[in-house]
Amino acid sequence: MxxxxxxxxxxxxxxGARLASRGHRVLYGSRTPAGADRLDHRSAVASSDxxxxxxxxxxxxxxxxxxxxxxxxxxxxxxxxxxITPQTAMGxxxxxxxxxxxxxxxxxxxxxxxxTMNFTIMVDPLASVPAATVFVSGDDAAAKTVVTAxxxxxxxxxxxxxxxxxxxxxxATEQAGSLYFATVRALGDARFNLTVSx
Numbered sequence: 001m002x003x004x005x006x007x008x009x010x011x012x013x014x015x016g017a018r019l020a021s022r023g024h025r026v027l028y029g030s031r032t033p034a035g036a037d038r039l040d041h042r043s044a045v046a047s048s049d050x051x052x053x054x055x056x057x058x059x060x061x062x063x064x065x066x067x068x069x070x071x072x073x074x075x076x077x078x079x080x081x082x083x084i085t086p087q088t089a090m091g092x093x094x095x096x097x098x099x100x101x102x103x104x105x106x107x108x109x110x111x112x113x114x115x116t117m118n119f120t121i122m123v124d125p126l127a128s129v130p131a132a133t134v135f136v137s138g139d140d141a142a143a144k145t146v147v148t149a150x151x152x153x154x155x156x157x158x159x160x161x162x163x164x165x166x167x168x169x170x171x172a173t174e175q176a177g178s179l180y181f182a183t184v185r186a187l188g189d190a191r192f193n194l195t196v197s198x
Contacts, residue, residue, distance in 0.1 A: 002047060002048045005026055006041055014120070015052055018124070052078045056082075075109070078113065079113075080113060096168075098174070111143050114151075116177075134162070137164045
């Protein structure tokens with residue numbers, strides 16, 4: 001699959017490297033393009049089937065707005081972003097970031113996942129923690145099937161993937177951001193996962 005990873009920080013670099021190692025063609029979208037695989041955002045999206053918004057949550061709508069609705073079209077958009085204020089509070093009180101993206105770009109098939117953990121857990125969960133749970137939210141069933149397969153490529157077992165339902169359920173996982181950062185402070189370590197035990 002041709003994948004555009006928007007963002008070249010820790011999340012984007014980790015996701016891109018792991019997906020490339022599983023045979024996917026990964027291009028990075030960056031504000032500072034350089035080289036054959038680090039393009040401007042619009043060019044990376046144009047060459048992709050699936051877009052990953054590995055960006056600060058507060059930047060996602062602005063970057064996608066610059067790319068434009070026509071360029072995004074009906075592509076699958078995997079959104080692992082977290083919208084957190086500098087005080088580690090929830091950035092959106094009502095509709096979550098992913099739901100806002102879906103409403104702004106109705107043709108684009110938005111799937112929210114991987115936003116409740118550190119980037120090291122995203123790409124190799126069972127090597128870091130004994131139990132793995134990742135949540136998926138989105139309106140398009142086919143898009144969620146594609147994203148679920150990519151989660152498998154990242155090392156997530158089928159039994160650890162929970163489909164919460166439509167894109168509005170993503171707001172619930174986005175609200176876990178404050179809990180995540182409070183736990184990091186309490187443990188002094190980000191190598192943990194929020195896991196459903198049943």
